[in-house]
Amino acid sequence: MSLAQGGRRRSAGSRPPEHPPPPGRSIHRATTGLLLLLVALVLLSLVIGTGGSPVGRAWDFLLGDPAARADAQIRLAVMDVRLPRTLAALLVGTCLGAAGCLLQAATRNPLAETGLLGVNSGAAFAVVVGLTSFGADSPGALLVWALAGGMAAGAVVLLFAGSGRTAGSPLRLVLAGSALGATFHGCTSYVLLGTSSTFDTYRYWTIGSLAGVEISDLVPLLPLAALGLLTALLCTRPLSALGLGDDGARSLGHHPGRIRLVVTGAVSLLAGCAVAVAGPIAFLGLLAPYAARALTGPRMTAQLVLSALIAADIMLLADILARIVIRPWETPVSVLLAFVGGPLLVWIARSSKLSTAGAEA
Amino acid sequence: MTDPTTAPARHFPEAPRPGAVDVTPPDSTVLRGGTLSWLLPRRSVLAAALLLPAVVVLTALAVMASSTGMSLSDTLSGLLGTGDPGTVMIVRDFRLPRVFAGLMVGAALGIAGCLTQTLAGNRLATPDLVGVNDGATAAVVAAAAGSTTGMVGAWWLGPIGAVAAAAVVVLCAGGAGSAGYRVLVTGIGVSTFIGAVSDLIMSRENDNTAGGVFLWAVGSLNGRDWAVGTPLALVLLLLVPLALAVGHRLQLLRFDDDVAASLGVDLRRLRAVALALAVALAGTAVGVGGPIAFVALAAPILAQRLAGPTRVPVTGSALTGAALIAAADALGRVAAPVELPVGVVTSVLGGPFLLWVLLRPDRATGKA
Numbered sequence: 001m002s003l004a005q006g007g008r009r010r011s012a013g014s015r016p017p018e019h020p021p022p023p024g025r026s027i028h029r030a031t032t033g034l035l036l037l038l039v040a041l042v043l044l045s046l047v048i049g050t051g052g053s054p055v056g057r058a059w060d061f062l063l064g065d066p067a068a069r070a071d072a073q074i075r076l077a078v079m080d081v082r083l084p085r086t087l088a089a090l091l092v093g094t095c096l097g098a099a100g101c102l103l104q105a106a107t108r109n110p111l112a113e114t115g116l117l118g119v120n121s122g123a124a125f126a127v128v129v130g131l132t133s134f135g136a137d138s139p140g141a142l143l144v145w146a147l148a149g150g151m152a153a154g155a156v157v158l159l160f161a162g163s164g165r166t167a168g169s170p171l172r173l174v175l176a177g178s179a180l181g182a183t184f185h186g187c188t189s190y191v192l193l194g195t196s197s198t199f200d201t202y203r204y205w206t207i208g209s210l211a212g213v214e215i216s217d218l219v220p221l222l223p224l225a226a227l228g229l230l231t232a233l234l235c236t237r238p239l240s241a242l243g244l245g246d247d248g249a250r251s252l253g254h255h256p257g258r259i260r261l262v263v264t265g266a267v268s269l270l271a272g273c274a275v276a277v278a279g280p281i282a283f284l285g286l287l288a289p290y291a292a293r294a295l296t297g298p299r300m301t302a303q304l305v306l307s308a309l310i311a312a313d314i315m316l317l318a319d320i321l322a323r324i325v326i327r328p329w330e331t332p333v334s335v336l337l338a339f340v341g342g343p344l345l346v347w348i349a350r351s352s353k354l355s356t357a358g359a360e361a
Numbered sequence: 362m363t364d365p366t367t368a369p370a371r372h373f374p375e376a377p378r379p380g381a382v383d384v385t386p387p388d389s390t391v392l393r394g395g396t397l398s399w400l401l402p403r404r405s406v407l408a409a410a411l412l413l414p415a416v417v418v419l420t421a422l423a424v425m426a427s428s429t430g431m432s433l434s435d436t437l438s439g440l441l442g443t444g445d446p447g448t449v450m451i452v453r454d455f456r457l458p459r460v461f462a463g464l465m466v467g468a469a470l471g472i473a474g475c476l477t478q479t480l481a482g483n484r485l486a487t488p489d490l491v492g493v494n495d496g497a498t499a500a501v502v503a504a505a506a507g508s509t510t511g512m513v514g515a516w517w518l519g520p521i522g523a524v525a526a527a528a529v530v531v532l533c534a535g536g537a538g539s540a541g542y543r544v545l546v547t548g549i550g551v552s553t554f555i556g557a558v559s560d561l562i563m564s565r566e567n568d569n570t571a572g573g574v575f576l577w578a579v580g581s582l583n584g585r586d587w588a589v590g591t592p593l594a595l596v597l598l599l600l601v602p603l604a605l606a607v608g609h610r611l612q613l614l615r616f617d618d619d620v621a622a623s624l625g626v627d628l629r630r631l632r633a634v635a636l637a638l639a640v641a642l643a644g645t646a647v648g649v650g651g652p653i654a655f656v657a658l659a660a661p662i663l664a665q666r667l668a669g670p671t672r673v674p675v676t677g678s679a680l681t682g683a684a685l686i687a688a689a690d691a692l693g694r695v696a697a698p699v700e701l702p703v704g705v706v707t708s709v710l711g712g713p714f715l716l717w718v719l720l721r722p723d724r725a726t727g728k729a
Binding site: 109110111112116160171174175176178179180181182183184185186187189190192193194196199200203204207283286287290331332334335336337338339341342343344345346348349350 | 713
């Protein structure tokens with residue numbers, strides 16, 4: 001990645017490196033700050049919303065005020081509408097942040113995002129097939145189709161990427177993912193061109209929204225997401241070794257191809273859960289690791305944790321904004337995510353930290 | 362001591378000195394004629410020589426291909442104007458301009474993809490990352506939403522939207538020459554933003570408009586006639602030679618800025634020019650054919666396979682792109698009972714095709 005290296009060299013020249021701040025402390029500070037922000041956003045997410053329930057009343061309900069607890073309307077708004085949404089935003093954000101971080105490290109490509117593994121387009125194709133051929137139109141049914149399609153697509157990409165003489169090489173992963181992703185995308189377009197009624201449902205699904213999510217939809221996803229996150233954490237050490245280059249990793253006793261395949265398996269699990277809940281939101285999986293890398297530098301575990309935290313924060317913020325921007329209507333969360341995240345990514349790209357981020361490539 | 366930059370070239374011996382080190386690159390032949398010499402890259406010339414007839418054959422097939430079946434002699438007589446008037450009209454007024462537009466769209470996408478991939482040193486870097494597709498789509502969507510008929514507007518809206526979006530990207534990134542990578546990442550941010558604006562507009566439109574824009578956004582060459590093909594050809598006539606010249610210089614990107622400066626090249630300006638060319642080419646192509654998926658990504662990769670790893674395969678990418686579009690357009694007309702838009706065919710078949718290429722490792726480079 002000659003350009004990135006050139007950028008690093010230049011910025012290293014402009015900033016004297018004699019007294020670099022100890023990175024550990026700034027990472028801790030960032031983690032604490034993001035966690036506090038997350039708690040604040042969760043509380044906000046529970047008290048803010050439409051439906052004739054004022055913020056103060058919801059706050060009383062959370063504090064356990066008996067009068068508010070007895071109010072059925074507030075209970076409905078907080079417990080049955082806002083709590084599932086909040087949990088869904090946390091789940092989607094954490095999954096996408098972690099998945100994006102892993103994928104960018106495994107493919108050594110800072111432009112990689114979770115949609116790359118074909119998970120998003122596979123999910124979209126499955127949703128369209130479910131809509132046209134199997135009459136699935138409830139949010140719960142679409143969620144099941146999306147999950148199944150996303151995971152199946154991820155598995156196919158893994159099969160292709162893991163075969164052949166150069167099994168598991170970064171370029172092979174990236175290209176197999178975008179090739180199959182394009183194929184699924186084309187199949188989706190083909191089906192949609194024929195049936196306009198499906199297109200109408202599809203265009204709302206693809207915009208993505210957390211409205212109407214129910215706890216019962218989320219529960220089956222939790223073990224999958226947990227498995228993905230656990231694998232992700234276990235993979236951080238081998239992935240750090242991969243940062244030394246394939247030969248370096250081999251000399252430490254790792255198998256680069258095998259690590260990448262396990263990692264991409266975890267990524268498709270995580271991205272599958274996210275796409276099932278919130279539709280194909282690819283952007284967050286690119287943005288959060290980028291921001292995390294700007295804060296942590298090359299430390300893999302810190303990167304993973306911060307990336308998940310940042311993504312959860314952004315997702316919650318976007319969902320809260322989605323409820324209040326054009327009250328009393330809802331804005332699609334992916335649109336708000338783009339409105340919040342687009343400028344944020346531009347800002348990170350412009351900040352001096354980019355040199356550290358690009359050097360990973 | 363003579364300054365080497367001002368020393369006249371005739372001080373150097375015209376024939377290689379006996380015992381001089383041969384500095385000819387391994388896959389090249391030097392052609393000499395008097396004081397002129399030309400480094401002929403054997404492998405990429407061979408690749409072009411193979412690709413050119415492939416494009417010609419595919420073009421012929423694309424002109425012939427129809428759901429009703431048209432024989433070679435019918436096509437020829439239509440082309441020459443000797444056949445029955447119906448055939449002549451189909452071949453000359455519908456098929457030929459459309460295939461022609463498709464070839465140019467493919468070439469433009471291929472070159473644009475080649476330039477961006479080389480600029481970023483990243484196989485995933487396509488022009489749509491700098492906002493070309495989203496800018497063009499936003500312009501078309503805004504026009505469709507504004508009109509009462511819900512019809513998709515004129516093709517030139519695409520390039521204008523694309524160039525505007527790319528200009529915003531470059532402004533936000535703080536200049537195109539600064540670092541290719543910063544432009545790309547900024548481009549993703551900006552194009553996500555612009556895409557969200559189009560999504561927002563679309564979610565408030567009725568089904569008719571949404572369907573019309575969707576058909577355009579899949580990428581289709583349907584109804585592209587000489588009124589589109591002629592200005593497109595003029596634009597490409599201007600841009601492609603520039604791209605060829607720039608592509609040749611882009612091989613210097615392997616060096617860093619200081620080395621390049623000592624070779625007399627301003628890499629920042631080179632990057633800026635290459636990016637501008639990529640945006641202009643891709644924007645024009647998107648305006649004519651819609652954001653046809655995959656060609657800008659796959660054509661340079663395939664061309665690189667053919668041309669070998671040391672080249673920036675601009676010509677090869679153009680030919681590969683043109684061949685891909687011609688083949689996809691022809692297939693879309695015969696493969697299904699209804700005509701498939703070219704974008705659907707490129708993405709459905711392009712994926713497996715690229716995989717097939719990937720599964721056969723390149724013998725010459727050993728790379729996947």
